[in-house]
Every structure is written in structure tokens, then in C-alpha cells.
Amino acid sequence: MIKCKTSKEIGGMGHSKKRKEDARFIQGKGNYVDDVKLPGMLYMDIVRSPYAYAKIKNIDASAALAIPGVVAVVTGKDLEKYGLHWMPTLMSDTQMVLPTDTVMYQAQEVAAVIATSRYLARDGKEAVMVDYEPMTPVMDPFKALDEDAPVLRSDQEGKSDNHIWHWEVGDKEKTENVFNNADVVVKQQMHIPRIHVASIETCGCVASYNKVENHLTMYMTTQAPHAIRTVIALVAGHVGLTEEKIRVISPDIGGGFGGKVPVYPGYVIAIAVSFLTGAPIKWIEDRSENLQADSFARDYHITAEMAGTKDGKIQATRFKVLADHGYTDASANPSKFPTGLFSIGTGSYDYGASYMEADAVYTNKPPGGVAYRCSFRVTEAVHAIERMTDMFAKKVGKDPAQLRMENFIKKEDFPWASPTGWSYDSGDYHAGLQKAMDAIGYHDLRKEQIEMRKEGKKFLGIGISTFTEVVGAGPAKDFDILGIKMFDSAEIRVHPTGKAIARFGTKSQGQGHETTYAQIIAEELGIPMENIQIEEGDTDTAPYGLGTYASRSTPTAGAAAAMAARKLRDKAKKIAAHLLEVSEQDLEWEPGKFFVKGAPEKAKTIQEIVFAAYTNHPEGMEGGFEATHYYDPPNLTFPSGAYICVAEVDAETCDIKVRRFVAIDDCGNIINPMIVQGQVHGGLTQGIAPAMYEELIYDESGNILNGTFMDYLVPTAVESPNWETGHTVTPAPHHPIGAKGVGESPTVGAPPAIVNAIVDAVAHLGIKHLEIPVTPFKLFKELQKVGYFKKNA
Amino acid sequence: MTKKITLKINGTEHTMEVEPRMLLVHAIRENVSLTGTHIGCDTSSCGACTILIDGKSAKSCTVLAVQAQGKEIATVEGLATAEGLHPIQEGFHLNHALHCGFCTPGMMMRAIELLEKNPNPTEEEIRWGISGNLCRCTGYNNIVKAIEWTSAKMQGKDLPSTEPEFV
């Protein structure tokens, strides 16, 4: 049980408070961007390229413009007049808003049709005639680096290849030495496929420019409204749209998962058209556009190696990555981290040598990649280390649980300096894995596995993943996006009657901020969480912040809330001393009141104190009861988890079923167990998705083969097993409330546990590795390769 | 080319002129401004647009508005009454069966028909019963739990605990 310092009525940390935001969602009163309706609003639809790589010879809009109700057709040439046809990406690359001459991927925006209704905009779109001259696209990232590969980004002066950047970390020489002298080396090429966040709400906006006031109100599906306002000002400042004239409103968001961090061309076109016409412009993607054109995630080709002793001690790792970014690097990473936080890939294990390098290339695919429910490429890293740990265990003939236990960093060794430069703040990996093993009955399962192999109808596999996450970007000295430091903010205003409103620079997309932030403030100030209103998502009212992604809201804005509340508690203490006519040193705090030491009946409640702040505050003190804090974290937080998956494989059909899955998470101190558990459930389903179902597939001509929900296989309640969850608590020592981010741990940790289980199920047949998504079809082909069906024919 | 139709939504009649191609979901969202019913895909895959037509759960993005002429339509906005929330709304809230809320109206409307036909569903029956509704946030555990809770509530049985089993 989690111990709570506050009463249930106050509802501070540790209480499973029901969510405050639910009321509107369960009654159909949420306000998502497609619900925004403004007078005189026009609708935009986008003409998209059927080719992955083609010259645009001509765009004939006459038939579209002849349709009554079609107001305008906008092309790249139109935007070029205002210098708006290109925009910067978050990684300081450039991306077309609309092309003037060349399209670089299938489904790229080619022209925008503006009409008086959604239906007419679609009719207009169908009527725009574009004459293309198709070219042979570059789809294979390895071939993109061939000397004779066509140079895709000929718009970049002097560019002579498709290479974007090279990155490396760790001690190359030291690592090589360890590898050269190691008893055992395991090596595996693996692909973490291109996937999509597929939030159920697609992206969209209503851009509303007021010509008279020279003011833009932008309702949009964004996880980072403040940063987006700055980006819009950077893109459009030269046409007179400066930052004080821009208000970004992020209404309710129907799931984000990182996909609503980037600035998509559609947003910019809508702004440009509203700017030119003076009418509000609504643009809402349909699902196909969302899957086919919005930023992808992952797509890392990794060559992973692990070296160790023959008795199972891990000594070194080496990862080499080829990153397929599509036609532009539109990743959403901190500026100095082109591979995000991939270097966390040394894992939860105590060894001293690692070297990682990555190269990024351009191809004719949609740009990206976003940090999909993952603190910047941690998913890729964890997949590599957890697969390698299993392969190493297999090679040295050790049980994978035992091998992990023997290699874990010990809890007394924190803070622990990783060979790639991280300082892990805290963890208790042994306790987590032991708890997971006990919950699932690990040793009995091993016995059952042997029995089932004898019987031969189904094969049982048990897979483990014991991962370390790194979240909460981040310390301002290292982390920025386009130069803006990645702190985050909270502003608390307590009204005279003791009720409060607090505003944040983050933006919930379902994480429950309206509840959890209120609980943090309740914990610190003793004001009941029910009496604390939380607001986010309006840049005119909320303090500046970098937004919600990469599990950073609790580590940064949550900390800011606690720090701002503590400023207020300090003030409260002064007022209480004044009211009780004692010195501050004589006062003691318990949630909700200050009382005189030794005389608890002499007390002032926080409500009385706040009232006094407006009516009877000490001379010389500023009136009111408000505080703001911008929190710059001293370090990231390092949540961890121990996951065990039990999978069954049908020996004939190769069908795969996850029989059980136990997830033990450690995210430090827990604010709201119900919400943390909910995050873990959801993340686990987003873990089974890429492990067994989801992948964006392209053919050699650049056509996407599964650009709808008919073929992009988002798991339903049938594919998703009943998740069994639990936790351990190792507080983050540097964090004001000892919390760590958690939203992404399950997405990061689940895929290798599932794949390890499936590989384990069929290991006795000669299978060493399986690429995700592991489908029955893929497993069939792998089993065919090792001659399994011949033997059984 | 337009047709005059009358849609009876949550007990109120709305008369409008629509093109035959107007999807029922658009008529509900845009002509009647009931925006609780959402759109999440183009292919009848996600179920965010689920409503009830004559008591049967339907994907309103795959039904023409003209087809709903004369039928009783129920949307999420009609669930709560003067007496309070519908049990399914209570069930979803108390069991944390929603995160972003986007799939929630469709999921609840589907669950209502499921419980109507099968008041005591097993976990397996619930999972299959909501297999036409995608949720990207919750991992479905708590949706299943919410429907089980609602089943008990609607039959006046002892209510399962709504505390998370997160130890």
C-alpha cells in the first residue's frame, strides 16, 4: 500500500483520486479541435501526391475552381511569393510546406483546396489535375548511401549524397579491446520498424486570422502549444505575424503520443490561407492522410553486439545504427541529441565499456521520426539491449532471469555513471525482477515449458525485459529545442476564499493532468484537490513551457508545481506567524494548517491564511497569494521496470497468443496510483502493437501498402491481453517530490519482453532471433528456414 | 439533389435538407451540433462514431443521414438524465476507463447495446463485444472492468471495487 501524507479529503499524493476531467468526456462535452466552429469558417482539403518521387510539371486547378463553393486552390508557387513554401524542422533541417517543383514521398501535400464545406473541399480536391513526371524513388536506406544513388536533397547547396549526420558516443577503443579479448560475443542485425502513433483523433486545426487586429488565433492538435507559437513566429514573423500577435490554443487532444509535437505542413497552409483570406480555415486530416503523411516513429536499423565472459558477465556493448528519416530530418529530439537518448541502451547492467554510433539518411518516405510514447529513441535502445541480453544468456547457457540478476547495477551503486555518460539517479532492479518472477510463477512456468514441448501441440515461451528509462528532459545546460531550454513551468493563484487555479506550460492528451497536478499542489498546500482548477493549452494564459511528451510532465512541470507551492507555503508560514503572534520557528506544518509547536489548538488553516493574504497580511509583505516557478531539473529521472511475458505458439499454425504479462514498474513516488496504472495498461497495449501487429510497409516504388486502419493493425480488446501490473518505489533523489515519469515505460519495455517470449518458445527449434512485428506469417517463414515443417510433415 | 429528412436524436426531432451522400455522423456533429460523437477513421474500423439507431449500435460514419429518416437515434449527449449519469458513464468514470476521451462516447454506446443483449457478459464476451472500437490510450483493461461494474450496477448486484489493483 502506498502511504499518503494527506487525508482523503485533501487528496494529495498517493490517493487514487477519480479524474476531474472525466465529467466532460463521458457526457460528450469534450472540446476537440474538430468541434471548434467559427462564423464564416472555410474548410481545407489537401491534394496529395500519388508518387513517392516526381517532378510536378503542371497543376491545373480550373475544374476545381469551377465547382460552386470552392473558394481557392493554393500551391507551392503561391506560398513562394511570401517565402512560406519551406519551413524549418525541429532538427534544423528544412521541410516543404507545399512543393514548387518536386514531391519527395507518396501522400506529400501538393496543393490545398479551400471551400465553403468539407464536402465541397473534397470535391475540389478530386478535381485538381496535377501532371507529374515520376522518378525512381530511393526506398532502401542502405542503398541510399550507394555512390550512384540519386541525391534527393538537391535543394541543399553542395549536397552530394543522402547522408544527414553521423553521431557517436562512448569509448571506441576501450570497447574494441574488450570485444577482442572477450570469451563470448553475440551479434544481431535488427530492424525497429517504421510505425505510427495512430492516436484515434487525427491532426487538425482552425486557423483564424483577424486582419483588423493583425492577430492569429490557432486552435490546433498540439502537445507543445508554447513552442509552436514560437515556431510560427519564426516562420511567419517576416510577414508581420510576430509572437505577441499569435495565440495558440490546444483544446482537448484525442491522444498525442508524440505525433502531435511536430508542425505539419497542413497547419502552416491553414495559417497562410487564413492570413490571405481573413477567414477562419479548418483543416482536419482523415485517417489515411494521418497514417500516410504525418511523422512516423522508429525506423532504426541496428547492428547490436554484446561481449562477455563465458560464465555470463556482461562486459561491453556496441551498437551501430542506420536511421531512415525520410526526405527530411523532422525528428522531435532535443537539439544536441540527433539520436535522442538512444545512449541509454547500455541498459540496467553493470559494465564499463560501450560504443554507439549512428548515421542518418534521406529516403523517399515521409519525414520523421517522432518520439512515439518514448523519451527520444529509448524504445529502439531498450529493444537492442534486451534482445542482446537474452541472446547472450542463451549463448552462455544461463537462464535469462538469473543472468540479469547477476549483471544488474546494485541499488547501493547509485548514482551510477554509465559508459555512455549518463548518471542513473536511482533504482532497485533486483527487487523489481524478483517481484515480477514471483507474480508470474517463473520457475513453475519453466517446468510447464518442458512439458508442453514434449506434448508438442503448443510451445510455451517466457520472455523478460528489465529496462531502464531516461525521462524528464531536461537540464537546461544540455537540453533545448531550437535553442529554447527544456524547463517547464507552473503558476498557482490561490483566491481569497482558499480555492486555487494553476496553469502549466504542458498539455495533457489523456494523461490526467487536471487531476494529478491538483494532487501535487494539494500535497504541498493542503488545499483539497477538488478546489484546485488546472488549466493548460492556451498560450495567452499559461506560463511558457515546452509541452507534454517524452514522459516529461511530472518530472518538470510536476516539480514546478511543487516548487511554486512551496514558495506559497513559505509565505503562508509568515502570515500564520503574524496571525498567531508567534515567530516562524515556533510553527509546525501539517497538511492544511500551521500550528504552534506544543500547542496544536493554536492553528491557522491554509484557507484562513490565504484569506489573510488578501485582508490582513503583515506590513511590508506583498498582498495576494500567487507564485510561479520555472523548473530546471538537475538531472533526468531514471524509471525502470521488470516485465515478464508468457507466450504460446501453435505448433501447426504459428498463431501466437500472449497468455500472461506481468509488469512491475518503478516510477519513484506515485502521485495517483490509478492513473499510473492506467498509463501502464495503455502503454503495454502500445507495446504489443509493434511487437506483433503494427508496421508501415512500403513497396519498392514507394507506395504505402497499409495506409488505412484496415491494414495498419491497431490492437483491439481481443488482441490486448489482461495486463497484470504492480510497482516498486525508488524515489528520484533529486526531484522535489521524488517522482519519475512513467507514461512511456510500458511502450519501451513491453516489445522486447514479448519478442523474447516468442523466441524462447521456439528456441529449441533453432530460432535465435525474430524481427518485429512477429506475426504468425513471419514465424512460419522463419520456422520453414530451419526446416521445422519438413521434419513434421 | 438534396433530401429533406427528420432525424430524431435523443428524443428531439431535427429537420434538415441534406445531400444523400451526407454521412449520419456529419449530420449529427455539424447540422445538429452534437459533437460528442467522433470520427477516427475512414474505413468503419475504429468505432469512435458509434451511436445507437433504434437501439442497435451503429458506426455513424458508414450510415447515410437519409437512411436514418424516421429512426430513433441515441448519442452520448442523451445518456445522462435529470436523475444523473447513466450507469455506463459512472462505470467509465469510477474505473478510469478513459484517458483522452476521444473513443469514449463510441465505446460507451457500444457497451450499452452489449449489456442490453447480454446483461452478464464474461471478460471474453466483453472483449469480443467491443472489438469494433479502438482505444489507443487505456489498454482496454479498465474498459472491461467498467463494463463489468456497469453490469453489476444495472442489475442491482454488489458492486465490484473501483480501487486499482496496483500493488
Place this chain on the structure above:
Amino acid sequence: MIAENFNYDAPTSLEEAIALLHQYGDEAKILAGGHSLIPMMKLRFASPTHLIDINNIPGLSYVKEEDGYLKIGAMTKEVEVEESEIIHAKYPIFMDATKLIADPQVRNFGTLGGNLAHGDAANDHPAVMIALGAEVEITGKEGKRTVGIDDFFHGFYTTAVEHGEVLTEIRIPAASGNYGSAYHKAERKVGDYATAGVAVMVQIDDQGRCTKAGIGLTNVSPLPLRATRSEEVLVGSDLSEAVIAQAAQYAAEDCSPTEDLRGNEEYKRHLVGIITKRMLNKAIVRAKK
């Protein structure tokens, strides 16, 4: 996603519907459940100029045994089949199949007639109807005619239903004696089209001999397929393990699947073999109950 515009009529009698089909010609389409057609129209893969909605025509929705047949009205919805008592009692193959078709909301709309008349080998009922030896009643200007299921499917999205005609009833020889049927398909996730599907019907005499067998295959050939060689090896046999294995092997050999995202040819043949074996065993158990 929005369809092109079209005209819409909702006749209340079959005669009226048929007259409208003739009046509007080739560009008119019948709207039954609409859950195949409307998505295709939204994606603009299909753009009929007229839709004739036959949902308001009474008398096309029923499941009943009559004159030695199981008769199913063409506009009977999947959900009505799922909930029919006679189906539960005697034709469990429909329970197997409907559960795997799309999802509950779609099954509230999708009709059996529509599933067949769409003429798609990826749909599940064609194989079921082949296994059960169904015949289909088609109504046109000149009256009704009956087509055996083996003559019903003509090509991709084309069937024996000519323009100006409406599929009105499906007739299946009624179950009698030791009669068992079963259906399963491998699918990538729930509600998906089949990677491969197999429908099976067997009838067994008191000595354990197979007197009648039907096997239909889903999505492993351009047209819904009858596994004729498999049926032949079963009829007259004792349904031994060896016979079942032989039937399964023939089914796997005789289909002609093509590679797609769901699998390659080998995998699909492999699945057809295994599912045929499993469904035969299931149907035999059901027959002997």
C-alpha cells in the same frame, strides 16, 4: 473521406426497386447493409450515380426451416443470424463464421445477401454456402430464378445477379441425421479478412460412414472455391485420420492463393491444410453429438 454525390431512393417494394434499377441503368447500385459499399464510395473506389436502398422493403429478413430447406432472407442481418434459435440449434457453422466477420456494429448492418452479392472471395459466407450446398434465389422483372452456389460467383465483384435483379433468398438443404458443420479463418487481428478460411459440412450415417461432405475455402483463390477432391475423398469413407489428412492435403493443393500482406502462397496453403483438418474434426464431433 467523402463520397461523390448521388441520387438516393428507398423503395418499399421489390417491384419498385427492380423498376428503379431498370430506370437508372448500370450506374445504379443496391444499398443493402452498406458496410462494404459505403466505405468504397467514401474512398471513391466506387461512384454510383444512384443508390437504391432496399432496407425499407418488408419481407426480406427471416431465418426459417421450410420445405426441407433452411431459408434465409437476403436482407437478414448478420446479427439476426447470430441470434437465431434455429441457427444455434442446428447450424453452428454460422456462429463460427459470424463471430469472425468484422465487428458487432458492422454485423448489426451487414446482410447475408449483401455478403454474397458483393462477389468478394475474401468474404466469409461464400465458403460457408459452398460447404452447405446452398442455392440462391434471384428476383428480376421476369420473376424469380434459382442459381446453385457453384454457379453464383462469376468474377471479382461479379455474380449471377444481373443488372436489374435483386438477390432475395438463400436456401440451404436442411440439416438432418448426423450433420455437422464448422468454419474458421486465420486472421491478422479480429475482424480482418481471412488470411485463409475453411468451411466444412459432413453428414455421417449410423455406421460412421460419411454420406455427404462440403468444403468451401475463403480468400485463397480469385473466386470462392469448392474443394472438390477433398469432398470426394471424404464421401463414402470412414473419416479416419488418414482420410482427413488426405482431404486437408487436397484442399491445400487445390486452392490458388496469391501473396499479399497476409501471407505468401505457401503459408496460405499451409493454413488451408491445417484449418481443413481442424474443421473436419470439429464438424465430425458436432455430427456425432
